[in-house]
Amino acid sequence: MELIGSVQLNTDVFREEPVRTDAERLQDADLEEILRIVQDESWPESRDKAIAENPSWSKLYHLSDIRKNVLRPFLRKKTGKVLELGSGCGALTGILAEHAETADCLDASAKRSLVNAFRHRKFTNLTVYAGEYALAEPLLGKYSLIVVEESFSCRMTAQILDSLYSKHLDPDGEIWILAENRLGFQYLAGVPEQLSGQFFSGLEGQTGNLPETRSKKEWDDILAKGKIPSERIGYYYPYPECRFTMALYSDSRLPEPGELDIIDNNYDRKRLRIFDDRKVQQTFLENGLFPQFSNSFFIRVFGSGSFSDKTQKTPVYVKFSNERSGRFSFYTVIAADQRVEKVAVNREGMEHLRHIRQMQKELERLYGDTLEINRSCLKEDCLELEYVQGETFQTKAERCFRNKGKEAALQEIQNYLELVIPAEPRIPFFRENPQFAAVFGASAAAAFPSGTESLPVSDIDLIMANLICDSGRKILLDYEWTFDFPIPVEFLKYRVLHYFLSGPGKSEWETEDLIAHFGLKETLLPVFQEMERNFQKYVSGAHVAVRELYTKITPGVLPVRTLVDQRLEKQARNGLRLYYAGSEEFSEQNSELFPVQGGELSLRKYLEQDVSRLRIDPGEESCLCFLRKLEVNGEPVKRMSCSGKKVSGGVWVFSHPDPWFCLEGLTPGSVLELEMKIAPVSEEILCAMEGVFRPENPETGRRESLREKAGKIWKHRKN
Template identity: 30%
Template sequence: MTKCEQVGSVMLDLTYYPGEDLYSDGAIEDELLAIVQNNPPSAYSQIIAEKKSWPVFYHLSPFRTNIIDWLPFKKTDKVLEIGSGCGAITGALARRAGSVTCIDLSKKRSLVNAHRHKEYDNITIKVGNFQDIEPHLDADFDYVLLIGVFEYGQAYIGGDTPYEDFMRICNRHRKEDGRLIIAIENKFGLKYWAGCREDHLGTYFSGLEGYHEGGSARTFTRHGLEQILERVGIDAYSFYYPYPDYKFMTTVYSDRRLPKKGELSNNLRNFDRERVLLFDEKQVFDEIIAEKEFPLFSNSYLLVVGGAPDVIYAKFSNDRAPKWAIRTSMAACAPDCIQVEKIPDTAAAYEHMEHTRRAYALLAKRYEGTKIEINRCSEKDGNAKNGLVFEYCKGLTLEAMLDMCLDRADVEGFKALVAEYMEWLRYGEVCDGEEAVSNIDFIFPNILVEGDKWHVIDYEWTFEKYVPAKEIAFRAFYDYILGGARRKACRELLFQEILGFSEEEITAAVQKEQEFQRLISGDHVSVDAMRELIGNRAYELDGMLSHCHYADERLVAQLYFDYGEGFSEAHSVKLRDCFFAQKDLRIAYDIPKDAVRVRIDPCSYMCTVSIRSIMVNDSLYVGEDMETNGVWHSCGSLVFASEDPNIAIHVSGGGRLHADMEVMELPEVLAKKLAQDASEQNIMDKTKHFIKQRLKGKN
């Protein structure tokens, strides 16, 4: 018997719901439900910025849909979304397809999904265990989607071959000409080698090491996925490569359009956890691209089972104010023909398309008859609201050519390219009047060099006014040096030698560029800015090594052994790796049999020491059993106003020393003040004790 609930226009099918959620992320789900029940989707961006929370950002960000927004859905399509969760992509599917059937184990998450999309009457959410629901699903879906779900095949299916079985089961629900879409992290993704934690376990290198620590999720390399496809008997498939990863994708590549050197520079995406930076990922990606190994190290995969979409590349420029949000795509419209399109991402961006079309006409007129060729554009289907169609240009970006000069230490070649760039930047300048036009998007990645031609492939930020060439050049130079550590060495040449800028002028120009970026972003906080707001750090290797060297010098205890002749350096041992959380000192050491005393030097700086225990075998030492150059404070701690703090105890016959104490470094002034106060208090206490004893004697 079918059991249903209605949330707005969305239908929740509870026929196979067991009556309780068998999976929950806890309080965050209640928070998400409250947000979507009490706020319209237009408020989510502001809430995300205010909350500064990874789960809120992850579940409610509109940029999650980039992973599927480039696919060719039709309004007649029938879509199955497995593992729909809180509905990160459900709304985008409902807008573009005819009907969407969702499956999720959690009713709470399904309620979040339903409330945020309650205006859609083409969404049905089936709540319950996938294995209970699956036998009752249709087998004629145009799309079956598993976005961040396939890795949980063991939990969904179980058995000896869970991933093969999961793929086989999901694949049988698409129609013959339909598509199965799987988005998943790559076990060998470069980010994991570079110091990101594994997405599911939250530990370092666990996927690279074969998931020996366990866990319910498993990700795969391309080869691993292809082995599963082969065992299932699927041979019609294609791989796409979301960058930086599938969660917050900005660009998708394919085997027909792989990334080029210099393109993969946006690699700090550790929203959920802190990470380390073991190397410059941009530089390593460049080498991987040169070695033609990018598919092995792509951070994520989008696997398409069935016919390959015509789109071979898509780049989203929608982390902006709505009126400037667009998408650029390349489609293989014939074996030797590639069509480039810019599509408005919102209705508000229609005007930006008109602006870009007009910019082409103005710039083409300015550079007519020169080697500068402005990439020709025309209205898609006769209307700029549908987007713009551009010619596909070949060549190397000026950015890549400059990098090649750096690779071979060709300073003169580098200078010559920049000089020619400056020449064309100034060409046809008009300082005022109706003829003034300035393309401030004349930056190195937007210039393709093919023989003696320079193709300008992007010019969306063109204005009908005069902008000094130096200001535009600064944008190009600044964008270039942000692209990797090696490029930063060009800073003085580009900013000071070529532009003649002082440090004050550089600072002012940087601020102006940042203001322009804020203008483009509009009211919402950009994805990059969210990483800073959430606050998970990225620790550089040099900084970690410096801290390790500091720890080696500072977080070191030392034991001295007295064999009847006093303590000496010759009879001592330094103990490293004995501090925990920088202040908890724990020592376990075998005392030589002939030693008569042991001295513990907890550190080499002024400090307070709270002794939890000092034991040799089963014997516990208390304060009166210890000799120390510190002063006992009334709180029970030792205060050391010396950089050679020590505690000595008498021993005999050897044994196992165990010491557990808290060591807190003190500034010199405070250490001496506390020691003086404690000494005066001790003298006062001893005097009082002496007087009491004398008075008792007289009585």
């Protein structure tokens, strides 16, 4: 037993680490540096800086505060004793220890456990065990909450689960299991499998040896074998996955169209880009397949005691908005009893929630009876809002576009703009405004001419997805970004149009055309874009969002679809093409392409009555051709012209990228039979074969040596 700060580090049951997975090897690449970072007393305050300076997947995975998102909505109040299995470097340990009476952590890695202990050395209620579960299990007690992280869930067995549920869980307690889905959509889309690092390894089947990822059905089987009643099990679906969760769905609230928009999430390994992720995910949603193909699971297991009261208050949907400055960080929860809450991530965020509450009253005065503002009420750690349902104006406009066309959709947008940006009341916009400059930039303010108008209060987030129609009511759902200083109404209009266009299926809309249609000056477009950038900087503050580190960390994307298209195009160019003609010249319009598989081709072709001339092109590069068979009407062709040189037998050499054979004087309705083998040959090899043959120059008909031809090629390239 070792004391690190106030944390007890127990290595009594530790033995040499078992074989780690490929995922754990990648995660531990910078473990020595991470240990040095957390040993610094000031490290929690410099977390973002530590991650952003020389960023890596290992540091992001272990140190990012976003790792806690998956547990935040369930840890709003104090709990009893907590056990964390697979605690690693402690990405989740801190939030568990904050809410626990006591917290025990277990990880099979001694180095990770050491990092965890140093990282949380100020906690007086934390014990970190380094060792395998089988050795440490006798030391464990009873717990009101057991959290199983991914590194442990892939080693979970029905026996271990039964032991946790029957021996170590209080009757009123819960087990939370975080697990990767073997059939996760990301793996179908070309992301390497987490544990093996191989493409499609989980989809193609696993060996049955631990560790392994599991599908939803396979988890159902383990839970059943672990003697856990199905009515005490609930599934959540972290999106995009449980490591960096930005939304949490459930069977009671699955994703809606347009919500699954994160496609760049491969920070650890290079991925394949096989198809349009957003469109395919939408197809899965429409066919009810999201639960089976969710990238991760959060499995909530209730103990044997009463839990009916908990199920009413349990979240069914969570959206996280904490990739921001601390004062603007919160998450939105919809509970089973249809309560909606915006929850502050920290105390600093409560001031922002109080501001939102105040802006509700200001907006009600502005809009009067024309528009309802979603009612809110301040609670201890959150802002509670009315739960309302209905069709958004975004959906309404998009349906209008699909059914009635662009002009009708433009009228819908015009009606919306007139509703949310009323003609009265208006106040002047003053360019000398320090509040405006702090949020949107001083140079942007100077760009607006005198006479520019503003609303008394301005909700800059009046996007069409934030307003719904419900039984004749028009209700503004989200008014978080409402300011009580003057903002040009043109910017409010621009943001409505900009975010309407950013949705899927707007390829037929041009931003500039839409801007002009609604009376915005194109010269102001760069000003609006600058205001938007400055606003995003204002929101994020010093916080470095995970998405901003993507290009600095990711190994990249291999665009399979593009490469396949290029390969197919190349194959099309290099296939054998027949040109048909009578008295006219040969042309692409009167030609036909035949694929060449493995360099070999065999075909029988009935020619049209008006075909008296035939050109055979075996590709578009220098090559060797072996004519096994070339017959017309069952007779071998004895006379033909070509752009190459016959070497021996049926072998022809073409030393330039335009090989062809030409047959003249064909009788109407002839039958062509052709068997050919084609082997591309580089110019360098042909030049090395000087003296073996003297190919004919197709332009002059004169046979020239390869030395002459190589010299011409060299001169051409030099010039």
